[in-house]
Amino acid sequence: MTAHEVRRVVIKIGSSSLNHPKGGLDDQAISEIVAVIAALKQKGIECILVTSGAVAAGMGQLGLPVRPQDLAGKQAVSAVGQGVLIERYARNFERHGLVGAQILLSRIDLAEASRYHNAQNTLDKLLRLHVVPIINENDTVAVEELCFGDNDSLSALVAGLVHSDLLIILTDVDGLYTANPKNNSAAELIKEVTDVSAVENMAGGAGSLLGTGGMVTKLRAAKIATRFGIGMLLLNFSRIRELLNLSEGQGPNGTYFQPAKHRLVGRKRWIAYAGLSEGSIQVDDGAAKALMDEGKSLLAKGIIGTEGTWERKEIVRITNLQGEEIARGVVELRSDEVQQVKGLHSEKMHQIISDFDGQEVIHRDNMTLMVDA
Numbered sequence: 312m313t314a315h316e317v318r319r320v321v322i323k324i325g326s327s328s329l330n331h332p333k334g335g336l337d338d339q340a341i342s343e344i345v346a347v348i349a350a351l352k353q354k355g356i357e358c359i360l361v362t363s364g365a366v367a368a369g370m371g372q373l374g375l376p377v378r379p380q381d382l383a384g385k386q387a388v389s390a391v392g393q394g395v396l397i398e399r400y401a402r403n404f405e406r407h408g409l410v411g412a413q414i415l416l417s418r419i420d421l422a423e424a425s426r427y428h429n430a431q432n433t434l435d436k437l438l439r440l441h442v443v444p445i446i447n448e449n450d451t452v453a454v455e456e457l458c459f460g461d462n463d464s465l466s467a468l469v470a471g472l473v474h475s476d477l478l479i480i481l482t483d484v485d486g487l488y489t490a491n492p493k494n495n496s497a498a499e500l501i502k503e504v505t506d507v508s509a510v511e512n513m514a515g516g517a518g519s520l521l522g523t524g525g526m527v528t529k530l531r532a533a534k535i536a537t538r539f540g541i542g543m544l545l546l547n548f549s550r551i552r553e554l555l556n557l558s559e560g561q562g563p564n565g566t567y568f569q570p571a572k573h574r575l576v577g578r579k580r581w582i583a584y585a586g587l588s589e590g591s592i593q594v595d596d597g598a599a600k601a602l603m604d605e606g607k608s609l610l611a612k613g614i615i616g617t618e619g620t621w622e623r624k625e626i627v628r629i630t631n632l633q634g635e636e637i638a639r640g641v642v643e644l645r646s647d648e649v650q651q652v653k654g655l656h657s658e659k660m661h662q663i664i665s666d667f668d669g670q671e672v673i674h675r676d677n678m679t680l681m682v683d684a
């Protein structure tokens with residue numbers, strides 16, 4: 312990891328690190344992470360905590376030996392556990408003279424631009440009050456189709472929301488290996504990643520019955536964070552004390568994912584990863600090239616077909632002839648209108664859709680490329 316000024320960090324801790332071997336929450340682990348956050352704050356580094364563990368804590372309270380697999384079971388157990396989890400954090404923060412605040416986020420809270428900004432303002436205010444935000448997914452009310460599903464991606468979105476300098480994901484392995492180290496003894500640790508796409512095939516699933524997503528969701532988080540221009544450090548929880556050297560530039564021993572050179576900013580972040588896309592528009596080779604290589608807007612002429620239904624100003628995916636998603640953007644026309652004007656020049660489009668006088672079906676300013684051009 313390179314030495315640079317780190318003033319604000321998002322730290323995510325997974326269930327695998329928070330669970331006691333005998334079941335329930337590991338009080339030692341909570342006291343350790345809180346002590347490190349307190350020490351970082353002493354050094355002037357603002358911390359936002361994204362913590363899993365509600366289901367693990369609920370299992371401990373209810374004496375359940377295995378993690379529930381069905382949605383209702385997970386929601387009920389999480390409702391029991393979240394209270395226990397937050398109470399333990401609050402008690403530990405208090406010992407260091409700090410105040411924590413619980414924030415439970417649902418996918419829908421970040422999906423609408425106004426709610427996204429609202430979450431941003433709340434977090435901003437809490438940080439100004441020197442409070443440590445303690446974030447988890449709102450498991451209890453999340454509808455399956457509208458779940459983040461894993462706190463890794465959630466932590467990357469939060470890192471973008473709060474303009475973090477670094478995202479730190481704490482887990483139960485030393486970093487990204489060439490294969491899952493739990494079932495491949497020849498797997499080697501990778502210390503630095505410059506292109507997440509190049510290592511995606513190395514990711515396997517969760518390493519324990521408590522973890523969710525394993526390395527797949529951590530690489531998804533790395534992709535989001537690095538495209539936001541935020542580096543991500545994947546670190547073994549047992550090495551958490553190494554974070555105290557952050558500002559001296561002595562890199563902790565994990566895997567460091569370098570931020571992308573062309574960082575997404577502002578609304579382009581929301582379009583790509585926070586907003587929900589309602590359908591897709593397929594484009595021909597000429598339009599795909601214009602979007603990817605020439606920085607152009609999407610015109611009706613290059614559209615071949617559509618999938619799904621949407622209203623004006625919703626987000627849609629743009630796919631090429633091979634079916635790969637190349638971009639996302641806020642669309643100016645409804646899905647049935649796009650169907651009517653696909654392949655047509657603008658003049659013809661205006662004759663058909665009389666209340667629309669724009670040239671672009673998706674304007675470049677409202678579009679984010681999903682592949683590196």
Ligand SMILES: Nc1ncnc2c1ncn2[C@@H]1O[C@H](COP(=O)(O)OP(=O)(O)O)[C@@H](O)[C@H]1O
Nearest residue numbers: 325326327482488490491515517518522523525
């Ligand atoms: N290529 C890989 N490198 C490292 N770990 C991997 C890899 N593929 C899969 N894993 C698994 O990912 C696990 C960590 O993810 P997970 O179990 O979801 O933990 P957490 O609760 O910390 O999110 C590791 O224990 C490991 O078994």
Ligand SMILES: N[C@@H](CCC(=O)OP(=O)(O)O)C(=O)O
Nearest residue numbers: 325326364365366461462523
């Ligand atoms: N929201 C859930 C955790 C979901 C999750 O991503 O778990 P993990 O892979 O352990 O970080 C909980 O609090 O139990």
